[in-house]
Amino acid sequence: MQLDTDRFLQDLDALRTIGTYRTGVHRPTFSPQDMESRHWLARRMEEAGLDATIDGIGNVFGRHRGRGPHLLAGSHIETQNHAGWLDGALGVIGALALARAGLPVDVCAYADEEGHWGDFLGSRSLVGDLTEADLDAARNRTTGAPLRPALAEAGLAGRPRLALEEGRHKGALEMHIEQGTQLETGGLRIGVVTGIVGIRQWRIVIEGQQDHTGGTTMRERRDAGLAAVRLLAAIDAEFPKVCAERSVWTTGRILLEPNLPMIIPGRAELVFSFRDLSVEVMDRMEACLHALVRESNRRERCPARLEAIGRSEPAPCDPAIQAALRGAAEALCPGAWQEMPSGAIHDSQVLARKLPVGMLFVPSIGGISHHWSEDTKREDLELGMRVLAEGARRFLQA
Amino acid sequence: MQLDTDRFLQDLDALRTIGTYRTGVHRPTFSPQDMESRHWLARRMEEAGLDATIDGIGNVFGRHRGRGPHLLAGSHIETQNHAGWLDGALGVIGALALARAGLPVDVCAYADEEGHWGDFLGSRSLVGDLTEADLDAARNRTTGAPLRPALAEAGLAGRPRLALEEGRHKGALEMHIEQGTQLETGGLRIGVVTGIVGIRQWRIVIEGQQDHTGGTTMRERRDAGLAAVRLLAAIDAEFPKVCAERSVWTTGRILLEPNLPMIIPGRAELVFSFRDLSVEVMDRMEACLHALVRESNRRERCPARLEAIGRSEPAPCDPAIQAALRGAAEALCPGAWQEMPSGAIHDSQVLARKLPVGMLFVPSIGGISHHWSEDTKREDLELGMRVLAEGARRFLQA
Secondary structure, eight states: OOOOHHHHHHHHHHHHTTTEETTEEOOOTTSHHHHHHHHHHHHHHHHTTOEEEEOTTOOEEEEOOSOSSEEEEEEOOOOSTTBOSSTTHHHHHHHHHHHHTTOOEEEEEOTTTTOSSSSSHHHHHHTTOOOHHHHHHOBOTTTOOBHHHHHHHTTOTTOOOOOOOTTOEEEEEEEEEOSSSHHHHHTOSEEEEEEEOEEEEEEEEEEOOOEETTTSOTTTOOOHHHHHHHHHHHHHHHHHHHOOTTOEEEEEEEEEESOOTTEEOSEEEEEEEEEESOHHHHHHHHHHHHHHHHHHHHHOSSOEEEEEEEEEOOEEOOHHHHHHHHHHHHHHSTTSEEEEEEOSOOTHHHHTTTSOEEEEEEOOGGGOOSSTTOOOOHHHHHHHHHHHHHHHHHHHHO | OOOOHHHHHHHHHHHHTTTEETTEEOOOTTSHHHHHHHHHHHHHHHHTTOEEEEOTTOOEEEEOOSOSSEEEEEEOOOOSTTBOSSTTHHHHHHHHHHHHTTOOEEEEEOTTTTOSSSSSHHHHHHHTOOOHHHHHHOBOTTTOOBHHHHHHHTTOTTOOOOOOOTTOEEEEEEEEEOSSSHHHHTTOSEEEEEEEOEEEEEEEEEEOOOEETTTOOTTTOOOHHHHHHHHHHHHHHHHHHHOOTTOEEEEEEEEEESOOTTEEOSEEEEEEEEEESOHHHHHHHHHHHHHHHHHHHHHOSSOEEEEEEEEEOOEEOOHHHHHHHHHHHHHHSTTSEEEEEEOSOOHHHHHTTTSOEEEEEEOOGGGOOSSTTOOOOHHHHHHHHHHHHHHHHHHHHO
């Protein structure tokens, strides 16, 4: 294995010049800048001795020409709007560096992990979970524009979509920035990911009666905002009893109607979600949520309704890949790494439907993500690359 | 006393034709429709034998020509935008009917109770609590336009402003729609107002740390939304221990930032208010609120800040006027009336700084107010008029 970390950093810097926005980049999926970066990547793959293809959904796939067992490695190359230079790019260029180092690695940039047009279109297509009807129906999340014409404009219409070759890959690896502050806060440099959390997301709608605050006694009121506060306070009190150590839950959105100082809210709409690595724990949290809504409906004169609006399954990382990455981390930065779940979603959770997966985190400065100021120290990028390569080597040999 | 309730209803219907909007009216203060209604009212006052003046702030004052003791009676004639035909108008036309009935009553339409340009400009001007500097500073609440040019355009520039004549009035009376459902719900037809509640209004700002829901553990979080929920739940638990029977408290507005489903709220801004008839009770509620915010700041990692943004003092109604109105109600609709505080604000609370005041409520259908569909049954209007007149007569004789 001949790892060239200077070249790895040069490639990252070169990719950063495509769609530059301040110190970050702006490459929404299938935009001219995004397509430029995909073609640039395909040329880098060929240069590294891989057979490069851009498929019908925009996946950029570099196939290793030699014998296996093979690893699949990669991440995504498009970005959120006006976002960071490393989110996605790090895992793609890291995978390219593995191939350049002579490891038997197929490199892939999975299209549209960032969800401009749907949910994990590229990785779902690769694992066979994306139909032509899904493509017909897909729309841009911001503009509502249909996907098909955008694919045609990007030069992708009519291209076949690639599928994972059964039995080819021993596993899949993805390096990514942490998008949090746990490593930084702990003074650590590497996170070995134990799994990607599942998410269950809910809309909670509470119907009350809009009234003037002056003319309506407390007894007469049906205050939807107050019923919402009581339900959220009950969740705050009860969830700690059913959750696991790393469970999280969040009320990100509260909308009162009419949300005017002197009017009793007639309606409240909340968006609530929770995450955990374990389906069993999430089932307990969901049962608790349902029980608390039922209790609210017994207690309050404002009926509450629970609607599931999002669900993704947790994806545990492969024990053998984790062991290889732990060994590599302990060899290269002893005591300066930890095991941790990924709270954010990644293509690896889709790949996990077909392959053993593993992920490696490097620190994010200040935890900033999905913003152009996102960054990671160069020595952390370099160390991450070395741990990834050593972990890949160990796993392939195991 | 020669009360003509038919004429009273005719006057109400006539006024309703000025600025008609659906079944309601649209007469914002100093608009052409509003000024048309003020001139119409001045002609009706002259017709009723009063000396009518429109003063420099738009008060329409009809002075009784005979000997006292005099009552002052009235309400406001402008409306909220696209609002009801009775809110304000009822008290003005009711006062006019008292004068027509031969009672020694000065009639006044106090300008801008609805607050298009400020707080109680007309009644404050009458009691001497409005300076020329206040007028210079006043702006339209919706458009931001300055008041002075609007007064000029309405033909009011340069007119003197009237002041209450010391010792002239034995008291002030105001009839108004309830703007609530207590009378309707109780099957009652008259409310004798015990006082107008005071209001204290607060902005509560809670500062946290915006973060991604996935990457931030519960321990690391500084969730401003959750801190807000806990504070509001504490208010919900503690206020019943310090409040009085008719106290009310409301969180009308909750603004989270950025209020996105998958982002931990970094900031929460609440508007909270409470009302009661008693300063002592409001002082207890305020002390409790301060204590709960201090406790929140000990408990939470998101500092909460309390800003007073509004305060009006409670105005108890005069015992002798209340007694006269109770006697009239019991004589004219025995068992179908109740004593009640006014939760909404009215000019009477300003007049109470100088005069004994009393108020009478008639039912609002469905409690609707500040909306063009506001209405009251004609038999309730007529009964209200009769109780008001009989109450006025009794109080003048007492």
